[in-house]
Amino acid sequence: MTGLHLSAALNDAGWHPAAWRDPAARPAGLFTARYWTDLATEAERGLLDFVTIDDSLGLQSSGPTVPDDRTDQVRGRLDAVLVAARIAPATERIGLVPATITTHTEPFHVAIGIASLDHASRGRAGWQPRVGARLSDAAHFGRRAFPDLDRPWSATAEGAALGAELFGEAGDVVEVVRRLWDSWEDDAEIRDAATGRFLDRDKVHYIDFEGARFSVRGPSITPRPPQGQPLVTALACGVRSYEFAARGADVVFVTPRSRADAFAVVAQIREAERTVRRSGEPLRILADLVVFLDEAPGAAVSRKARLDDLDGAPLDSDAEIFTGTPGELADLLLDWRNAGLDGFRLRPGVLPSDLAGITRGLVPVLQERGAFRTGYQAATLRGHLGLARPANRYAAT
Amino acid sequence: MPVKPVHLAAHFPGVNNTTVWSDPASGSQIDFASFAHLARTAERGKFDFLFLAEGLRLRELKGRIHNLDVAGRPESLTVLSALSAVTARLGLAATVNSTFNEPYEVARRLATLDHLSEGRAAWNVVTSWDEFTGENFRRGGYLDEADRYGRAAEFLHTARELWDSWAPGDLVTDPGAGVFARPGSGAFAHRGRQFDIAGRFNVPRGPQGHPVIIQAGDSPQGREFAAADADVIFSRHGTLEDGRAFYKDVKSRLARYGRRRDELKIMPAVTYVLGDNEADAAERAAEIRRRQVGPQTAIAYLEGHWGRDLSAYDPDGPLPDVEPDLGEGVSQGRAQFRGDRGETVRRWRALAAERGLTIRELVIEATGRQTFVGTPASVADQIDTFVQTDAADGFVFVPHLTPGGLDDLVEHVVPLLQEKGVFRADYTGPTLRDHLGLQAPRTPRAARTPRKVS
Numbered sequence: 138m139t140g141l142h143l144s145a146a147l148n149d150a151g152w153h154p155a156a157w158r159d160p161a162a163r164p165a166g167l168f169t170a171r172y173w174t175d176l177a178t179e180a181e182r183g184l185l186d187f188v189t190i191d192d193s194l195g196l197q198s199s200g201p202t203v204p205d206d207r208t209d210q211v212r213g214r215l216d217a218v219l220v221a222a223r224i225a226p227a228t229e230r231i232g233l234v235p236a237t238i239t240t241h242t243e244p245f246h247v248a249i250g251i252a253s254l255d256h257a258s259r260g261r262a263g264w265q266p267r268v269g270a271r272l273s274d275a276a277h278f279g280r281r282a283f284p285d286l287d288r289p290w291s292a293t294a295e296g297a298a299l300g301a302e303l304f305g306e307a308g309d310v311v312e313v314v315r316r317l318w319d320s321w322e323d324d325a326e327i328r329d330a331a332t333g334r335f336l337d338r339d340k341v342h343y344i345d346f347e348g349a350r351f352s353v354r355g356p357s358i359t360p361r362p363p364q365g366q367p368l369v370t371a372l373a374c375g376v377r378s379y380e381f382a383a384r385g386a387d388v389v390f391v392t393p394r395s396r397a398d399a400f401a402v403v404a405q406i407r408e409a410e411r412t413v414r415r416s417g418e419p420l421r422i423l424a425d426l427v428v429f430l431d432e433a434p435g436a437a438v439s440r441k442a443r444l445d446d447l448d449g450a451p452l453d454s455d456a457e458i459f460t461g462t463p464g465e466l467a468d469l470l471l472d473w474r475n476a477g478l479d480g481f482r483l484r485p486g487v488l489p490s491d492l493a494g495i496t497r498g499l500v501p502v503l504q505e506r507g508a509f510r511t512g513y514q515a516a517t518l519r520g521h522l523g524l525a526r527p528a529n530r531y532a533a534t
Numbered sequence: 535m536p537v538k539p540v541h542l543a544a545h546f547p548g549v550n551n552t553t554v555w556s557d558p559a560s561g562s563q564i565d566f567a568s569f570a571h572l573a574r575t576a577e578r579g580k581f582d583f584l585f586l587a588e589g590l591r592l593r594e595l596k597g598r599i600h601n602l603d604v605a606g607r608p609e610s611l612t613v614l615s616a617l618s619a620v621t622a623r624l625g626l627a628a629t630v631n632s633t634f635n636e637p638y639e640v641a642r643r644l645a646t647l648d649h650l651s652e653g654r655a656a657w658n659v660v661t662s663w664d665e666f667t668g669e670n671f672r673r674g675g676y677l678d679e680a681d682r683y684g685r686a687a688e689f690l691h692t693a694r695e696l697w698d699s700w701a702p703g704d705l706v707t708d709p710g711a712g713v714f715a716r717p718g719s720g721a722f723a724h725r726g727r728q729f730d731i732a733g734r735f736n737v738p739r740g741p742q743g744h745p746v747i748i749q750a751g752d753s754p755q756g757r758e759f760a761a762a763d764a765d766v767i768f769s770r771h772g773t774l775e776d777g778r779a780f781y782k783d784v785k786s787r788l789a790r791y792g793r794r795r796d797e798l799k800i801m802p803a804v805t806y807v808l809g810d811n812e813a814d815a816a817e818r819a820a821e822i823r824r825r826q827v828g829p830q831t832a833i834a835y836l837e838g839h840w841g842r843d844l845s846a847y848d849p850d851g852p853l854p855d856v857e858p859d860l861g862e863g864v865s866q867g868r869a870q871f872r873g874d875r876g877e878t879v880r881r882w883r884a885l886a887a888e889r890g891l892t893i894r895e896l897v898i899e900a901t902g903r904q905t906f907v908g909t910p911a912s913v914a915d916q917i918d919t920f921v922q923t924d925a926a927d928g929f930v931f932v933p934h935l936t937p938g939g940l941d942d943l944v945e946h947v948v949p950l951l952q953e954k955g956v957f958r959a960d961y962t963g964p965t966l967r968d969h970l971g972l973q974a975p976r977t978p979r980a981a982r983t984p985r986k987v988s
Contacts, residue, residue, distance in 0.1 A: 328555055356592060
């Protein structure tokens with residue numbers, strides 16, 4: 138049996154909006170380097186493939202489209218790429234996958250930021266491109282007007298059109314970023330004293346991307362990252378985002394609500410791969426689960442219920458919510474994986490305690506069952522996922 | 535009169551011919567280990583900060599990528615954030631362009647670095663107007679040259695509004711009371727010529743309040759911009775006389791903005807060479823210049839100024855008799871060929887004729903000579919003299935080697951400055967503002983955006 142791939146999604150104080158009020162939380166640390174390096178170190182202790190670090194270009198909100206005025210939930214968030222960079226020298230093996238918002242951030246800046254993270258981490262960088270559809274976030278930039286939707290944008294015709302536009306743009310951004318990563322061949326730097334040349338300019342390439350929305354000339358200012366192509370991930374639910382992932386990502390995060398649903402989602406992902414004529418490695422499919430883990434039977438349920446009470450509503454999530462013991466979670470993961478999942482991205486309900494539930498509870502159980510690595514086998518993030526270092530698209534073969 | 539403290543900064547070697555890549559001691563310009571080496575060296579020397587420059591497009595000559603100089607560098611803020619993990623006190627200064635970025639993103643990335651480094655972030659605000667660089671950005675290079683300081687000033691002003699949108703104390707984090715942040719935290723609205731934005735900023739106030747602001751511009755507008763709103767100004771005035779004139783001019787501009795003379799530090803970018811004695815140092819300096827200006831580089835310099843292909847000329851022969859083409863030019867992505875090229879050509883011809891110089895000898899003579907050349911004692915004396923006689927408040931040292939180019943400065947010169955009592959023996963505070971002797975930024979709470987309280 139090949140091992141599962143496991144990652145942890147790091148987000149504020151955890152995925153429950155009241156997580157910061159849990160006795161085990163560290164709310165005063167949310168904006169410190171120590172908090173984030175402790176989390177990443179714990180994840181590395183559990184031999185996880187990678188951590189994702191969420192980001193947004195506006196305040197968190199309990200509503201789907203606009204900020205609220207709640208003061209009883211976490212508000213404020215550090216830039217994820219910089220958090221990942223701060224973690225890099227403090228860790229050795231774990232992959233670091235920050236999110237950026239394709240709707241507002243310049244693709245050139247993203248390309249050099251993730252490439253620089255890959256250099257600083259010696260080949261452990263990934264990237265989660267996300268679209269940002271909030272009207273209120275667009276107003277932070279003042280460069281484009283979005284329709285003022287009072288419902289999640291996917292629920293209206295106008296919102297669906299916006300979604301199509303933003304995913305189309307995100308696809309262009311991924312293409313530009315990938316071309317920029319390849320725009321320096323690995324042996325472009327020659328340091329040839331005889332001719333006085335530092336660079337072989339024939340191995341540094343313009344990318345000349347011309348899209349419907351923007352164009353980018355290139356080349357990058359940053360030499361090709363150690364992994365060649367850092368790992369690209371995407372959270373997807375629905376055909377449009379499955380196809381976006383199938384076009385540009387290496388790993389897709391999906392949100393099945395049951396074992397049967399997992400079978401259906403995997404089939405839809407494979408269909409999306411065929412639709413976009415994906416070549417090369419198939420998508421690695423990781424299912425997202427929000428997890429509350431306690432060794433004592435029933436403890437996780439009542440812990441979550443307390444947080445629900447504090448927040449005034451039961452936790453609402455796009456992903457399935459698991460409450461139980463690490464052993465029960467291991468049973469579920471090993472059952473669901475039969476649907477064709479490569480692994481899971483677990484979203485700890487409360488940080489750092491539910492992360493420790495993964496690394497110190499779940500991981501040993503999976504190891505005992507021969508379903509998870511007992512040591513890192515590779516030095517790079519692509520290596521953890523069993524992905525080779527790709528050839529450069531611009532190199533003469 | 536009490537002695538003025540000297541401020542020191544380290545410049546990571548640039549992507550130009552100051553950086554010698556042909557030396558056996560020359561290491562990688564992109565490996566993180568190189569950045570970590572220079573940062574640790576600077577911190578061992580108790581430097582105020584490490585500085586990273588930026589260029590968002592590879593330079594070109596005659597329509598092709600310039601291939602003679604070191605090229606390739608990381609995104610500044612990303613590598614500085616990583617460096618905050620391997621240093622504890624050193625200030626971390628990033629150059630970030632105000633033309634190809636938006637205030638919301640830049641303000642939050644700098645505030646993030648300030649949080650992660652516990653108060654060590656600085657921002658060198660630069661502007662660009664060229665469509666050449668704009669081709670790498672979806673917004674393009676639309677800016678009129680005349681607008682660039684207007685945009686930079688409004689960009690910085692807007693960033694300060696964003697940093698002030700969270701007041702000290704807005705972050706409550708009281709689990710018992712169930713209050714994470716005060717109502718209205720981060721609310722802002724800016725309506726200006728360049729930016730019309732409003733909403734909620736999503737990074738709480740950083741340890742320094744505002745990062746340290748650096749400006750590097752020598753034009754009257756650049757000086758005025760710095761006098762109005764910067765904490766540090768870089769200059770290129772590496773001689774005593776020029777330095778004093780610049781210093782006097784810039785400091786005299788501060789009063790009209792209600793600022794004291796010590797609220798803006800003047801730090802010229804300088805190079806240095808150490809030797810066992812003066813003759814040894816001079817010989818080393820000359821050898822470094824020969825490495826910096828190889829035969830191909832000498833021709834490339836001439837082409838930049840002449841604005842035409844001169845590849846048929848012998849670098850060890852006389853200057854071309856062909857006249858310069860003063861049209862568009864052949865160099866892209868370099869500020870230094872933007873001046874009056876005709877005047878430069880006349881001056882170079884006169885110098886070459888007077889001294890009987892070949893092309894390469896001329897370029898060695900006319901460009902980029904080292905600022906300080908001598909024994910550790912004489913270089914320490916020169917540094918002290920510049921500062922005590924108001925030609926500078928300190929220096930940004932630009933090494934010619936990656937990553938060990940400041941090792942000997944820190945080992946041999948810094949202790950002498952410490953002995954003189956003009957440079958700190960150890961850091962006295964945790965933040966970059968502390969190192970530079972700067973006060974916390976003013977945060978006029980009353981002037982803040984009115985808050986909607988629910």
